[in-house]
Amino acid sequence: MSGACGIIDRSRAFAEGPVASAAPGWSMGGQPDPDLFRMAAAIGLTGVTTPKEFGGQGHSFATLVAVCEILAAVDFGFAMSLVNTQNVGLRLCRSASDAEHSRYLPRILAAEISACTALTEPGTGSDVAAIATRATQTSGGWRLTGEKTWIVNGRHAGLAVVFAQCSNAGDADGIGGFLVDLDRAGVRRYPVNSGFAQTSMGTGGFVLEDVVAEALVLPPGTAFKSILTEINAARTYVAAMCNAMLGAAVAQAADYGAKRRSFGNPLAHYAAWRHPFGAAETDLAASRALTARAVDMIVEGADAQLAAAEAKIAAVQAAQLHIPQMLHAMGAAGLKPEYCFARHLAAAQVAGFTDGATSILRDRVARLTRSKTDTPKR
Ligand SMILES: Cc1cc2nc3c(=O)[nH]c(=O)nc-3n(C[C@H](O)[C@H](O)[C@H](O)COP(=O)(O)OP(=O)(O)OC[C@H]3O[C@@H](n4cnc5c(N)ncnc54)[C@H](O)[C@@H]3O)c2cc1C
CATH class of the missing domain: 1.20.140.10 (Butyryl-CoA Dehydrogenase, subunit A, domain 3)
Structure with missing residues (x-):
C-alpha cells in the first residue's frame, strides 16, 4: 500500500510540476522533450504494472488507473503515450522470450525507447478482423508487409506489437501479434498531424515492407x-x-x-x-x-x-x-x-x-x- 501511495505522490508532483509547465507548448504543436520521458521513467511510470522481477514497479491495475488519471488531468496525450509504452513492456513480460525482454524491456523501462500497439490501418479501424497487413512465415522468420496508422507513439516508437493477418483475409482467428523492431530495414515511420491528434501523444504511422518480426508474441487463434x-x-x-x-x-x-x-x-x-x-x-x-x-x-x-x-x-x-x-x-x-x-x-x-x-x-x-x-x- 505504501508503495502505491509513493508512486501516486510522485506522479502528482511530476504531473503538476514538469508536465504542467510543458503542456501549454503542446497545445501549440510542440512535442514533449525526451527528458520528460526519462523523468517519468525515473519515478517508475514506464513500468507501473510491470512485475518487480522484470524491473518494474509491480503495482496493481487500480494503481495504474490512478496514475493515468493524475497525468491526464494535465495532459491526456502524454498520459496515453506513457501508458502505451508501459503496456508493451507488460506484453514482453507475458509473452516474449528471455532474449527479447532482456533486449527491449530495460530500454522501455529507462524510456530510451517508446513503444506502441498497432491494429489500425488506413483501410480499417473498428473492423479489426479486416486488417490487411500480411504476415508470412519463411525460413528466416515471420515477414510483415502493410501499413499501420493513427498509432499512439507511432511517430517515434522503437518497438511495436503489430497485429497482422497470417491466414485468409477477414479470418479473425488468423490474426497474430508480432513484436517488431521499428528501427529495422523496411520500416518507414511518419507523423500523423492534426489539431486533434495531440502532439504529446506522438500519433503516427508506419509502412512495413517485408520486415522481419522479432517474434510472434500472440499466435493466431489467441491474438x-x-x-x-x-x-x-x-x-x-x-x-x-x-x-x-x-x-x-x-x-x-x-x-x-x-x-x-x-x-x-x-x-x-x-x-x-x-x-x-x-x-x-x-x-x-x-x-x-x-x-x-x-x-x-x-x-x-x-x-x-x-x-x-x-x-x-x-x-x-x-x-x-x-x-x-x-x-x-x-x-x-x-x-x-x-x-x-x-x-x-x-x-x-x-x-x-x-x-x-x-x-x-x-x-x-x-x-x-x-x-x-x-x-x-x-
Ligand atoms: C489520436 C488517436 C490515437 C490512436 N491510437 C491508436 C493506437 O495506438 N493503436 C491502434 O491500433 N489504433 C489507434 N487509433 C485508432 C482508433 O482505434 C480508431 O480510430 C478506431 O478504431 C475507429 O476506427 P476508424 O477511425 O478507422 O473509424 P471507422 O471504423 O472507419 O468508423 C468511422 C465511424 O463509423 C462508426 N462505425 C464503424 N462501424 C460501425 C458500425 N458497424 N455500426 C455503427 N457505427 C460504426 C465508428 O464508430 C466511427 O464513428 C487511434 C486513433 C486516434 C484518433
Whole structure:
C-alpha cells in the first residue's frame, strides 16, 4: 500500500510540476522533450504494472488507473503515450522470450525507447478482423508487409506489437501479434498531424515492407481473443482519464469564476453561470462510479466487457458534453494555452475513437444487456 501511495505522490508532483509547465507548448504543436520521458521513467511510470522481477514497479491495475488519471488531468496525450509504452513492456513480460525482454524491456523501462500497439490501418479501424497487413512465415522468420496508422507513439516508437493477418483475409482467428523492431530495414515511420491528434501523444504511422518480426508474441487463434480481453483494461483507464479531464476543467473554471468579476460580482455569484457546474458534477459522479466498478471487476479478474464499455461510453460522453460548457464559462480566457480546455476538448474527441469508438461500444452494450434480459425474440 505504501508503495502505491509513493508512486501516486510522485506522479502528482511530476504531473503538476514538469508536465504542467510543458503542456501549454503542446497545445501549440510542440512535442514533449525526451527528458520528460526519462523523468517519468525515473519515478517508475514506464513500468507501473510491470512485475518487480522484470524491473518494474509491480503495482496493481487500480494503481495504474490512478496514475493515468493524475497525468491526464494535465495532459491526456502524454498520459496515453506513457501508458502505451508501459503496456508493451507488460506484453514482453507475458509473452516474449528471455532474449527479447532482456533486449527491449530495460530500454522501455529507462524510456530510451517508446513503444506502441498497432491494429489500425488506413483501410480499417473498428473492423479489426479486416486488417490487411500480411504476415508470412519463411525460413528466416515471420515477414510483415502493410501499413499501420493513427498509432499512439507511432511517430517515434522503437518497438511495436503489430497485429497482422497470417491466414485468409477477414479470418479473425488468423490474426497474430508480432513484436517488431521499428528501427529495422523496411520500416518507414511518419507523423500523423492534426489539431486533434495531440502532439504529446506522438500519433503516427508506419509502412512495413517485408520486415522481419522479432517474434510472434500472440499466435493466431489467441491474438484476436487477447485483443478483446485486454481492451477492457484500456477502455477503463481511458474512462478514468476522461473523468480526470472533466474534473480538471470543472476545477479550473470554478476557480476562475470565483475571481473574475462581471456586472459588479464574481461570475460564481450568478445562478445561471453556476448551473452548468451542477450538471457537470452530476454526470462526473455517475461516470466515476461506473469507472470504479469496471476497475474493481478487472482487479478481481471478472468479465469486465460490459462494465468497461459502459464506463468508457459514460466518461467520453460526459467529457464531450461538459468540457465545452466549462470552456464557455471561462469566456475568451479559456482559449489560452495555459488553461487545459483546448487540449482536453480535443482529447475528449480522440477518446471517442481510441480503444473502441462510442457507436461500436453502444452496440456492444445493447447486445450484452439484451442477452442478459428476457427481451422477447422477434
Ligand atoms: C489520436 C488517436 C490515437 C490512436 N491510437 C491508436 C493506437 O495506438 N493503436 C491502434 O491500433 N489504433 C489507434 N487509433 C485508432 C482508433 O482505434 C480508431 O480510430 C478506431 O478504431 C475507429 O476506427 P476508424 O477511425 O478507422 O473509424 P471507422 O471504423 O472507419 O468508423 C468511422 C465511424 O463509423 C462508426 N462505425 C464503424 N462501424 C460501425 C458500425 N458497424 N455500426 C455503427 N457505427 C460504426 C465508428 O464508430 C466511427 O464513428 C487511434 C486513433 C486516434 C484518433
